[in-house]
Amino acid sequence: MFQKGVLAGRRVIELGSMIAAPFATHILDELGAEVIKIEPPEGETTRHLVRGGPSGTFIAYNRGKKSLCLNLQAEDGQAAFRRLVAGADVVLHNLSPGAARKLGVTYEACAALNPKIVFCHIRGYGAGPMQEEIASNPIAEAATGVMFSNRVNGRPSRLGPSYLDQFAGCYAVIAVLAALLEEGGGVGRRNIAFGLYETGLHIAARDLVGVQLKSHLLGRPETEPSPEFAIPGYGAYETREGRWVYIVMLSDEHWRRFCRAVEVEADADLATLRDRRRSRDRVEALVRDAVRRWDYGALSEALSAAGVGHTEVLSADRVLEAPQAREPRKFSDVPFADYGFQAPDFPVPACRDTEPFGPPPRLGEQTREVLAGLGYGAAQIDAMIAAGAAVAARTDTPLWAKATGGDLS
Missing domain, CATH: 3.30.1540.10 (formyl-coa transferase, domain 3)
Known part of the structure; x- marks a missing residue:
């Protein structure tokens, strides 16, 4: 018997790219929410990173979502977006501040359509003098001290995985769940905005306080000589x-x-x-x-x-061959196009929706389905697609170019 996730019946709208927002909605999806991923006509960035096709990031963090492809710069695309917001529970995105205002993806605009909406904006920077600036994971690493000690051949370098993006996604989920728990809560709970920079500060708290401690004890600031703990034998x-x-x-x-x-x-x-x-x-x-x-x-x-x-x-x-990963199985089989993948699941099974997850969506795969659910007739949908206000999936083209000499670009 399948277990319904704790967010079953909730509808989440995602306007995400790369990692932070898609990772957050991936978790909400695993908790049972219906996630509708709104993408521009060209698709979100991670659809095109490997041989012109989807990357591992896209496959891992977008499985089970619905892709609604809209041109939000077109009047009909905006109208469909507003209709969708009116019946949603959550809007979550990581657009730049300028793009969010241009496309009408702000708390004020969404709350005017749906006063109960929980709105979450993962930005480069939170409130402050840099709040309009754009920041990505490595920029946040550089600004919060992580990169200074992580050096390759003496050159400050980013960490491998985009940890701050993923931590920001987790913080977004915590904030969204808190807002959903406090029904009738004020705007302060439902209008969630924070930055990768602030996420990096919080994650670096131990190291930032540790430098202060050494300043007190040694009379000078001293950081660890490398990312490794300064303990011999470790x-x-x-x-x-x-x-x-x-x-x-x-x-x-x-x-x-x-x-x-x-x-x-x-x-x-x-x-x-x-x-x-x-x-x-x-x-x-x-x-x-x-x-x-x-x-x-x-x-x-x-x-x-x-x-x-x-x-x-x-x-x-x-990694996924290890007995601890397989017994019991901690990943799901994810079919996509003509390939099969194995993607690790949210690690708290008690909270997770245990119904089988679908594959990642093709660009616009659920455009017709979602628009029909919003009350659009078939002729209206055809007209929107013909005008470029919406895009429906094409399944007659391969997702990836064929391998040539081992080149993944």
Whole structure:
């Protein structure tokens, strides 16, 4: 028997691109909401990033949504959007402030159509002197201290995944759920606006406070020398057969357990974290050499038996093969065009809609369906499509260009 999600019966309108807003509505979709993704005639950006077709981002975070393709700069497209807002529960977007005003996607415009609407705008920056500026995930990383310590060949560099985009999506979901819980709440709850920059500040709070602490104790600001914790023996080490294990050693007890597990003597002069920090190079060499004497399987068993936190450092193509990912299964099969994908699910099953999710939509795949549900007749819909105010899906063209020499561009 399938379980309906906690947001079953709620309608969410998304005007999203790239990650932050689509990630937020992906979670709302998994919680049972109906998500209608409004896209411009050319489709949202992630539809065209890999060989002219959808990227992994699009497939992972847009499955199960409905695509309504409207030209919001056309009068008929705007009329359809307004009709949709009037019967929705949530509008969520990450348009730039200028584009949002130009297209009428503001709280004031939407609340005039539907006073109960919950409106969420994920911006580059929240209120302040930069609130009109555009910011993306790496810009927020640079502005909030994350990038300064993450360097490749000495050059400040972005992290791999777009974590601040995804954290912003999670914060948006929290805010939307809070507004939906407080029915009859004031505008302050229902008009949600915040930035990737503010998201980055909150995520960086530990490090920002840590610098202040060192200033108090040392008399000078001092950041960590790298993104890695400044604790010797804490990090990735290579095993005998060339696999990598990540080991966590935060405490003196962790150190003693590690030494027992890998069968090395726990020297008395390395008993405390302060001792080990003073002898960083020696500790690193000891751990590196000890790990290199083991194959990963035997080492993992020994570390587990000793209670040492660790895991293999896996490449992305191996992650979903791990027993923990498969038993019980923590991902769904996602068919798309002529291909099959496996996409991880929202990690709290008790809240999730367990009905099977559909594939990501083709651009405009549900345009006719949604417009008909808004009261448009078939002739009206045909006229809107003919005039370019709306676009319906084409299924006669391939989504991706064929491979040529391994080039994904």
